[in-house]
Amino acid sequence: GPAAEDTSSAESRSRNSAGAARGTASASGVGNLLGIVRDAAVVVGDDGRVAWTGPAAAAPAADEARDLDGRAVIPGFVDSHAHLVFAGDRAAEFEARMTGRPYTAGGIRTTVAATRAASDDELRANARRLVAEMRRQGTTTVEIKSGYGLDIGGEARALRIARELTPETTFLGAHVVPPGTDPAAYIDLVTGDMLEACAPHARWVDVFCERGAFDGDAARTILRAGAAAGLAPRIHANQLGHGPGIEVACEVGAASADHCTFTSDDDLRNLADSGVVATLLPSIEFSTRQPYPDARRFLDAGVTVAIATDCNPGSGFSSSMPFALALAVREMRMSPAEALRAATAGGAAALRRTDIGWLGVGARADLAVLDAPSYLHLPYRPGVPLVSGTMLGGLWGLE
Ligand code: NIG
Ligand code: FE
Secondary structure, eight states: OOSOOOOOSOEEEETTEEEEOOOOOOOOSSHHHHTOOSSEEEEEOTTSBEEEEEEGGGOOOOSEEOOOTTOEEEEOEEEOOBOOOOOSOOHHHHHHHHTTOOOOGGGHHHHHHHHHHSOHHHHHHHHHHHHHHHHHTTEEEEOEEOOSOOSHHHHHHHHHHHHHHOSOEEEEEESSOOTTOOHHHHHHHHHTHHHHHHGGGOSEEEEEESTTSBOHHHHHHHHHHHHHTTOEEOEEESSSSOOSHHHHHHHHTOSEEEEOOSOOHHHHHHHHHHTOEEEEOHHHHHHHTOOOOOHHHHHHTTOOEEEOOOBBTTTBOOOOHHHHHHHHHHHSOOOHHHHHHIIIIIHHHHTTOSSSSSOSTTSBOOEEEESSSSTTHHHHSTTSOOEEEEEETTEEOOO
């Protein structure tokens, strides 16, 4: 089915039958890439999936219909990279960066200390608040990582809390080596008892492969151990400099290599050949003043590109997929259509999900309604809250 549909339509669902929609005109231009339907209707079935899409005039009858009055409808954003279980913030670190201090992985330890000191309820409330904030900006699926506990109890509790909010949970015990710990001993823990305690609550395993965090050999060991425990690998790669992260991703068959700020042409060929998604995180370049990756190079090399927020208190605290999308267009040379695709279908590919990231028959009815006639307004009107509502599994959320 289509990667996205702009409709200016009605949209609806009731418990016992399908809902339908009708409306007027919509976006023009690159309709073919996105499969845009104008004057469209979306019909949602009892199972929370899309049952029919097409011109409103041809829509089958439904129990309940909602006229969206010319608004564009897009698949809900799939934010495939976020760190939401933490306490405190690092606004002072951001301030220092904006006046010339570089970002380093070392700041993670500040958040680890605050997170360890917080109660379960505090962590849960903070994470819920951030998920709600994302939802108001059109995100209907979010991946959530652990990584600010860095001991068995702290990592397992982060994943238990994350699990309450999303099925896309990621064990990131290998974020940094905690203070006062021998690196080799920590890798043994992460691949041993900590993994055992965390695997039941996680779908994915991740590692921060970077200078100051874990090297290529450690990353390989940790991802392989995670895979042996039933977790599928993904990786933080090449964020602060060129490193082995992308090679490791391709070797272990990771779903996604994330950041990819510094890449060689060989890296891009490797990603394309291995079918590893490159998840670009432009809000991080914004907040660290690093150079943006050039998404054109990735797309021209045939790499599947996703965009995500990487929302975290350190390297970038934006929860906004519209902001990431606008940066991707303005700073990474993606067309608006490519960026929308990367923020929806791309994120779904990074999570190996085929039920989300698109709107067509059989897709989960996860969508966002924009207070705009076209998705183009997302990058065209940056910083403007354009999401007027979302539907999740066929149920209207925020209105
Ligand atoms: O994706 N790179 C590692 N993890 C986060 C940063 C975490 C932090 O600074 O607290 C990231 O950028
Ligand atoms: Fe991250």
